Amino acid sequence: MKKQYFGTDGIRGEVGQFPIVPEFITRLGYAAGKVLSSQAKPGERCKILIGKDTRVSGYLLEAALEAGFAAAGVDVMLCGPMPTPGVAYLTKALRLSAGVVISASHNAYQDNGIKFFSAEGGKLTDEFELAIEAELAKPMGCVSSKELGKAFRLDDAAGRYIEFCKSTFPGELNLKGMKLVVDCAHGAAYHTAPHVFHELGAEVISIGVQPDGRNINDGFGATSPEALIAKVKETKADLGIALDGDADRLQMVDASGRLFNGDELLYVLAKDRIERGQAIGGVVGTLMTNLAVENAIKGLGIGFERANVGDRYVLELLKQKGWIIGGEGSGHLLCLDQHSTGDGTIAALQVLAAMSQAKKSLAQLLDSVKIFPQVLLNIKYKVGYDWKADGTLKSKISQVESDLKGTGRVLIRASGTEPVLRVMVEAQDGGVAMSSAKSIANLVPTV
Numbered sequence: 001m002k003k004q005y006f007g008t009d010g011i012r013g014e015v016g017q018f019p020i021v022p023e024f025i026t027r028l029g030y031a032a033g034k035v036l037s038s039q040a041k042p043g044e045r046c047k048i049l050i051g052k053d054t055r056v057s058g059y060l061l062e063a064a065l066e067a068g069f070a071a072a073g074v075d076v077m078l079c080g081p082m083p084t085p086g087v088a089y090l091t092k093a094l095r096l097s098a099g100v101v102i103s104a105s106h107n108a109y110q111d112n113g114i115k116f117f118s119a120e121g122g123k124l125t126d127e128f129e130l131a132i133e134a135e136l137a138k139p140m141g142c143v144s145s146k147e148l149g150k151a152f153r154l155d156d157a158a159g160r161y162i163e164f165c166k167s168t169f170p171g172e173l174n175l176k177g178m179k180l181v182v183d184c185a186h187g188a189a190y191h192t193a194p195h196v197f198h199e200l201g202a203e204v205i206s207i208g209v210q211p212d213g214r215n216i217n218d219g220f221g222a223t224s225p226e227a228l229i230a231k232v233k234e235t236k237a238d239l240g241i242a243l244d245g246d247a248d249r250l251q252m253v254d255a256s257g258r259l260f261n262g263d264e265l266l267y268v269l270a271k272d273r274i275e276r277g278q279a280i281g282g283v284v285g286t287l288m289t290n291l292a293v294e295n296a297i298k299g300l301g302i303g304f305e306r307a308n309v310g311d312r313y314v315l316e317l318l319k320q321k322g323w324i325i326g327g328e329g330s331g332h333l334l335c336l337d338q339h340s341t342g343d344g345t346i347a348a349l350q351v352l353a354a355m356s357q358a359k360k361s362l363a364q365l366l367d368s369v370k371i372f373p374q375v376l377l378n379i380k381y382k383v384g385y386d387w388k389a390d391g392t393l394k395s396k397i398s399q400v401e402s403d404l405k406g407t408g409r410v411l412i413r414a415s416g417t418e419p420v421l422r423v424m425v426e427a428q429d430g431g432v433a434m435s436s437a438k439s440i441a442n443l444v445p446t447v
Contacts, residue, residue: 009105083345084246088341108218377441400439
């Protein structure tokens, strides 16, 4: 069955526009509560954790969700602003029935969303989401007064999560002598990430830590690294660490101002584990992972597989393969030997540990990896055009792939929300990548 409300990362949209409106969110809480209760052991009362990022709409949606869960007879624990991976950790650590995050990740403050975590701290299955949608189709009810859910405040949530993050850093190492700029995007990690790095010994300069409900991801964070680059240069810091609004993405900057994206950091994580003798089997990237990174990872003597774009799909393939390291260029990095989901703070600690153990800079660790130029063209095509059936287009794609002869690749994807064809060409030479992409794009009938 096709899902009506849930996308690849929960339910998301503009606040005030359906489905991100109080009535629907209350019904969502009730529906999720009913499904959770139906799967509980006899006599067991469900309890869920609700966390959020720093958007002003979080107050509204938190109250709506709380009401829905209470009406379903589910108890709620509120932890306030908390990184998405922090909610995943606390849900598992506290033996709760599920966790809920109110966040639209890297989007602007006008958007918000709801995502769920299982009792094990992982993303909900498709089956569970479909069960919630089936419950949403029914009229909302309410349990009797004696069965209503209660709400509790988890006051030490930030401290618990900070200690967990620190525990993933090797005990024999520390960050003394390092000057780090930590950019929290005015988001959920504003009161956790700086403490993690400081308590491990680093001198920390924090930016993007003054949330006002409307400035999340605005000119700061992993999606806007310019502020971090400037601050690293200004303060002569050793490294810069950028998280996004809900702190599950990571980008890093070295002292020269060079930006390292998720693809490059993925290689660093894999190489470190191989050099420490850890059997990781292979690495999962996505359809967009740079070919140079794929080649470099295979050069380590391990496998490499591509999942669809989205950390959910990376996680699914990792579990299927029995591997532990995966990620994507946007900075979603998974280290399943450390956490059940992608965590920007923990991924940064893993990179810092790799640098410390190898006694090398990020640039030195990536010296052998020369990222291929990547050209992406978005072509708005005529409604009704079937690009998969276009013989001329297929012939051109085959020709380009043949010309690249393993030194590049072509990826064609259609948007799922609009009549747009995404043409991506990767090659060792940027000019070749651009001309090849244009030669394909020129054959698509445009509006």
